[in-house]
Amino acid sequence: MERPRRMDLLHSGDYSGNDPGGAGDRGGARGDVIQEVDFFSKSRQRDEAASCLPENPEKYSPSPPGEPSINMGLHLLTMNSGGSQQPAVEEKKNSGCSNSNSNSNKLVALQAELDRLGDENRKLRSMLDHLMKNYTDLQNQLLLAMQQQARKAEDSQKDNMNGMPSPVPLTAKQFMDPGPTCMQDTEDPSKSGEEEEEPSPLRNHLDHASSFKEQAIVPLTKRRLPTDNIPSEQTSPSWVSNKSPKQAQERNSDQTSELACRKARVSVRARSDAPMISDGCQWRKYGQKMAKGNPCPRAYYRCTMAAGCSVRKQVQRCAEDKTILITTYEGNHNHPLPPAAMAMANTTTAAATMLLSGSTTSKDSLTNPTTGFYQPMPYASTMATLSASAPFPTITLDLTQPPGPVQLHRQQTPATPFSLPLPMYMPQKVPGMVLPPGLQFGQQQPSVMDTVTAAIASDPNFTSALAAAIKSIMAAPRSSDGTAGNSTSPPALHVVPGSPQFPQSCTTFSTNTN
DNA sequence: CGGATTTGACCAGCGC
């Protein structure tokens, strides 16, 4: 019973505190972090048990220097094995202290236990590293494949259209890259004319837009790392106040297509009674409005975990089913994320990449039988939708669906004001959809898309990563009203959206926690 | 008292 509780602390809303976006988030987050650190920190154990366990200090030595400590909490929580042992260990320690003279056996047992935990810790780290490596490798391969695909499409179109301009070139890359980061700044000519500024949300915004082309071919691992502190606010313009003259200027200077790209969103839907899901971040509510067509008000939140973080999110209940909570994130955090948040962030990034790449359906279960690394999940079935009906594409991970194969859908409306890369326009899954003339050619190469899609969908790394992230959410029993510890919500799935690590994206997580 | 939330007002984009 102890184990579940720990998972709650780490995964649920503890990072977000008890009240949505409230001060409680900070406290909760801190506590959780400590929990994770404690869990893995042998040094702490050593300190606590020092008086009782003076011998073999090396056995309690912390993990090797330089070894990453981040993410560990997440994976441990997700797949943990040794975590549950902690309480028992502590009990042993206590008893050992009080009866040290007569409990040498306990000391020995305790040492053995610590050794075992240490081994498990190393194994878990190793597994984590391996997993992350595979995952990022897959992403890199995907990006390369998409890039090649776009080039081929462009060439073929030119041949077929006798030199007519192809819509693919610029936009294709833009859409392929959801990623943020803006680290690589770009040689984009449009930027050269802009006034130089120090890093700021606006600046990042601009950089992000202009760097889109390059990002398309930049490995996600480089573009975004969990510990990435680089300000990468590629927040979409829609989230940025348009009252600022400077912003207006920047907007004008940017290309229309770039704007569209920056508005890309990624979302996840889930059921939850809580007013707001816990996503490991601290949010401040700055507005609420009634949206057309939905009796439920839409709340607007801004990330306050770090100054200058431009990530914002919308929280609204589904009009059709009020038990479904839809949280939409947009922009990238310019600060480190809690492990729980990073898990979802990575997952959504992968999902978005997959969707944007043109993949439409994955027949794979989220549970990867080959790895056995992740346990089957009740909400294994997830549907992701990419919709361009809005001025910007929205990727939605629907966790409200009954168990079943994962489905990834892309939707594109004919009214889309910007051109999308070939892969983006493969509406096979969207009946009745009409594509702009310039996009029609995309249908000429369905087989390629299918191939890419199948490759991605069948990749164990992706499905495993997705499964892990979702599982972590499911494991969070606490309600996620965004405030971690909200007791009002029933134990259930609480989405812990990583903050959208999507470059310019808005991640909507709807949690199904009923 | 400081920080978070509420809520009406304001602004921009878009369609007619």
Place this chain on the structure above:
DNA sequence: GCGCTGGTCAAATCCG
């Protein structure tokens, strides 16, 4: 040009 809608601001209010 006007109205609608979405998004944001900021003063008032609430709360710990």
